[in-house]
Amino acid sequence: MPIRMTDDQRNPGADRRSSGGGANQGGGGGGMGSLLPMLIGLLMKKPKLMLLVLGIGAVLYFTGGLKGCLGEGGGNVAQLLQFATGGNMDPAVYDKAEVYEPLTDNVNAPLPERFSLEKYAPQRLNQGQQGSCVAWASAYAARTIVEAAEGNKDPNSTAFSPAYMYNQIKIEGSDCQGSYIQRAMEQMSRNGALPFSQFGYTDQSCSKEPSTAETQRALPFKIKGFQRLSQAGDPNSMVDMAAMKQQLSQGSPIVIGMMVGGSFMQDMMGQDKWLPAQSDYGMQGFGGHAMCVIGYDDYKFNDEYKAGMGGFQIMNSWGPEWGKNGLAWVSYDDFRHFTKEAYAVYPMGDGVDVAPSTFDIRFGLPLVDAAGDATGEYIALRHVGGRTFRTEKPIAKGTRFKVEMTNNVECYTYCFGQETDGSTYILFPNTPKHSPYCGITGTRQFPRDQSMTADEVGTTDVMTILVYREAIDFNKVDAALKASTAPGMDAKLNAVMGNELTDAASMRYTMGKTFGAAGAASKAAMAIVLEIEKR
Known part of the structure; x- marks a missing residue:
């Protein structure tokens, strides 16, 4: 008989996600309670608007209307605060993506201690009230980055349209509130992307369909491919952060699905780093959100919070006011806890x-x-x-x-x-x-x-x-x-x-x-x- 494949007998659950909430779990009605401090903190200067928002939130609470864009919990309230999310995380959908075989540790050629694709990233814009974060992270961020990096182009004049993608990958019947990252990856692989200058964006509608001419113009902008970065073939396994660093260091931006809420929405104006509150770790009332990882630094948190801890640099789609010019750092430990999906977009060059x-x-x-x-x-x-x-x-x-x-x-x-x-x-x-x-x-x-x-x-x-x-x-x-x-x-x-x-x-x-x-x-x-x- 010939060589056969046999399963590796790893410790059951060793590579599975950390506790504290699944990919498509959320707080239901309880999520409203966890979001009230955020609402009050952001709207204290506008009492009338705060009362209006809380009133709408109460209706949503009692009617079961709180649904996030990458999962359940907190999403619609966030949208009222101009923090729309917009994707769905489903292990069955995630399981469709190919698993990347990462490099082994190489003491002779170690990875750089820090790396960033920020210079290839377009200006940070706001997705507004629409739940289109998947398209912003995939087309506007990741696709633009690999295009700009290929020929050292200006990312702002190179930027790709989130609307062209989202209007084709939205979840039917969702009222423009959600999609899957896997859909975005497949769309860019098969059908390409269209420059922002040729297909504008509005958060008020997602009904505009591209014309035949526009779909033809998008074809030359197909990506070379994408891969899922998880520690095992099981779709519930943790994201592979070592593989993420390898991909980033050679020009691949990473589109992620992350559970967000609490201080990630409330306290990040002008902040360079996200330091979660203790209450954030339970993820009560959190919803899923797609963003783009554009860099890492093994010593970013060395002077505070968690001594000796590195972190990932994340590009958001909530405008330049969020974080520091629309970017923020998340420590490796916190990234592992809150992130449920990761997809690498291949660089456009040949290696x-x-x-x-x-x-x-x-x-x-x-x-x-x-x-x-x-x-x-x-x-x-x-x-x-x-x-x-x-x-x-x-x-x-x-x-x-x-x-x-x-x-x-x-x-x-x-x-x-x-x-x-x-x-x-x-x-x-x-x-x-x-x-x-x-x-x-x-x-x-x-x-x-x-x-x-x-x-x-x-x-x-x-x-x-x-x-x-x-x-x-x-x-x-x-x-x-x-x-x-x-x-x-x-x-x-x-x-x-x-x-x-x-x-x-x-x-x-x-x-x-x-x-x-x-x-x-x-x-x-x-x-x-x-x-x-x-x-």
Whole structure:
């Protein structure tokens, strides 16, 4: 039998979200009580308006009308205060997004201690009374940032329209009060975005549909892609903050879904940092809100609040009055507690090395324990001819390992196994939610949540690692490999991939616990075949 995927036996719930409220939970009627101090504090200077707002709030309270835009609780009251939110967080919708395989810790090439995309961010505007925060965070913030960063453009003249997006992704029947971040990501991937100058915004209506000409003009502004950043495949797992920092440091803004209310709305005028009140942590009456993370600083909170704590820089859509010019910092601990969803938007460039002369990929097979944690040992391999590597000595049956890869260029990685009858099957991506994209150059281990295992049958397992410059239909490739009558995996690759593969004879190979291949970058793909002997 061939290599099989086995689940990593992690501590149940270890990677799940912190307590204090789910993605779509809120306070119901109780939320009004928690928002009253905020209402009073903001409206003390306008007593008549305060009485009007409290009166409307009371009606909403007793009629069950308090619904947030990314969940329930506090949303409509917030809108009366010019703090509209506007998205919905649903684990089932979040689960549709691909999971990013993050880089491993690299002491030789550590991440910078701080990084910000602020210079590429457009001026902070106010979404007004409309619950369109998803479009503001995705189109106006994230899409503008990657466009401005690509050619060092002026973000204000480059800015994309939130209305063009929101009017197409709104939740029907919501009265312009909500959408899902996943919808925004799919919209930008499939249909693009339209410049703000070509599709204006008003918070009074979301009924205007784009014309055929406008949808055509939006197509050139598709994003390259997006990925969900969570610690596990489970949609209820915590956001992966290490992966967020990796993405940010290489130009990817992060669109998040965060539970907000209390002091986040009440006390943030002119404030550079959000320091939550103790009452905020229960999230009673909070509603969901989409924003864009544009930076991080590992020492931002070092002088106060939580000594030695870093934080993320967030761009909001409540105008320049909120925070400091529409931006604010949230500590890592608080970010982990209040944030429920995170999506990275791929940079528009081609990675660090835009036109590499060499396709240089290094691999390793690190051994892991039952929990999927690396033991520090590797399976050593030697090059035996063609594209094929073989273990220096047999491994024990039942051995668990992952694939470690270091890439010098943006690429997509796929693994195929071989059955005892010679047919192939897909090893990675191991589920539809696992992404093969390796846009950030560096070293990563995959798959997450599962490990590859040498079973008890036979003495040799065969697998191949295929690395492409562009995404491919890997199910179609697997079907073609199955149909091939060529003898052996290397011959099947030659028969199916043809001229797309870098010629094996022209590759330069390295051997040992880390092994790899380098060759001309003129070809679309490279591949290696692994023969893993076992006993």
